Amino acid sequence: MRTVAVDQGSFRLNDQPYYVRAVLNQGYRAETHLAARGSADLRAEVEMIKQMGFNSVRIHQKAEDPRWLHWADRLGLMVWGESASAYGYSPTAVTAFVTEWMDLVRRDRSHPCIAVWVPLNESWGVQDIALDPAQQSYARALADLTRALDPSRPVVSNEGWEHVASDILGLHDYTDDADELRERYATRQAVTDLVLSGRTPHGRRPLLGESQARAFLAGETPLMITEFGGVSLSAEGAAEHDWGYSNAGSGKEYAELLRGLFDALRASEEVTGSCYTQYIDTGQETNGLLCKDGTPKSPADSIREIVTGEAGPAWVATTATGWSD
Numbered sequence: 001m002r003t004v005a006v007d008q009g010s011f012r013l014n015d016q017p018y019y020v021r022a023v024l025n026q027g028y029r030a031e032t033h034l035a036a037r038g039s040a041d042l043r044a045e046v047e048m049i050k051q052m053g054f055n056s057v058r059i060h061q062k063a064e065d066p067r068w069l070h071w072a073d074r075l076g077l078m079v080w081g082e083s084a085s086a087y088g089y090s091p092t093a094v095t096a097f098v099t100e101w102m103d104l105v106r107r108d109r110s111h112p113c114i115a116v117w118v119p120l121n122e123s124w125g126v127q128d129i130a131l132d133p134a135q136q137s138y139a140r141a142l143a144d145l146t147r148a149l150d151p152s153r154p155v156v157s158n159e160g161w162e163h164v165a166s167d168i169l170g171l172h173d174y175t176d177d178a179d180e181l182r183e184r185y186a187t188r189q190a191v192t193d194l195v196l197s198g199r200t201p202h203g204r205r206p207l208l209g210e211s212q213a214r215a216f217l218a219g220e221t222p223l224m225i226t227e228f229g230g231v232s233l234s235a236e237g238a239a240e241h242d243w244g245y246s247n248a249g250s251g252k253e254y255a256e257l258l259r260g261l262f263d264a265l266r267a268s269e270e271v272t273g274s275c276y277t278q279y280i281d282t283g284q285e286t287n288g289l290l291c292k293d294g295t296p297k298s299p300a301d302s303i304r305e306i307v308t309g310e311a312g313p314a315w316v317a318t319t320a321t322g323w324s325d
Contacts, residue, residue: 020273022056053307072113082118086125170226176246178260185268224273230287244287
């Protein structure tokens with residue numbers, strides 16, 4: 001038993017303010033792609049995410065295996081439920097996605113690990129949402145439909161970019177300058193002046209419509225940086241197509257860069273959670289905390305200290321439900 005909610009500008013777990021420490025996970029495995037070899041491997045992924053200090057995960061651009069959600073239920077890891085996005089906007093795409101999304105919500109809503117629903121991400125499938133009233137209506141309708149099917153969880157109408165009806169204001173910011181990140185999100189005034197009054201670092205207006213803007217400015221909508229980091233660790237023999245939003249040339253530089261970014265967001269008065277990109281190297285995206293074979297690029301306990309800001313013993317796997325930090 002647990003409850004999740006948004007209230008007075010904070011995310012709440014069991015009616016208590018709860019700082020979200022999430023990691024993006026595309027659920028990609030080098031040997032089996034979007035599938036898995038078995039339940040034991042799925043459990044190991046959940047355990048590793050918790051061992052590295054995260055209390056949440058964004059399953060990105062896929063509907064994850066229900067066995068994975070089972071282990072998140074058992075071990076106490078919150079999950080943001082998402083789905084693959086359409087490439088373009090059309091009546092056909094709308095019909096297909098609404099049908100699939102309703103099936104997904106009905107399939108997974110009984111999992112206590114599911115904490116937030118994300119029907120759209122970065123305006124994929126609604127590329128002209130900033131100017132097109134039809135696409136704005138579609139995003140708003142998806143959010144309302146999700147609430148109708150499951151009123152017990154917050155909904156993000158368009159993760160990271162132009163929001164029209166979101167319970168959480170998620171922003172994507174891949175700057176690798178920790179000082180810049182710290183300044184941008186230090187206070188509500190800084191967020192208003194440096195982000196909301198103009199355009200976000202990716203060039204998009206984060207808030208569309210008076211009601212969405214009014215809710216945030218009134219302190220009702222929590223702010224989270226729901227994608228950041230994306231640091232690639234360059235290694236000898238790296239392929240030319242290996243890619244990250246920024247690069248570190250050594251293990252020491254990699255750890256220092258991670259620490260700076262996490263510390264900057266944790267210092268903010270306004271940021272109530274974050275989501276690091278990403279859990280494991282995925283194809284040419286070599287910006288995972290783990291190599292594609294599952295080896296951490298820094299010791300898991302060191303990553304945990306960076307993620308949580310606290311030194312302490314490693315998380316120990318347990319079969320008991322563990323809805324805590």
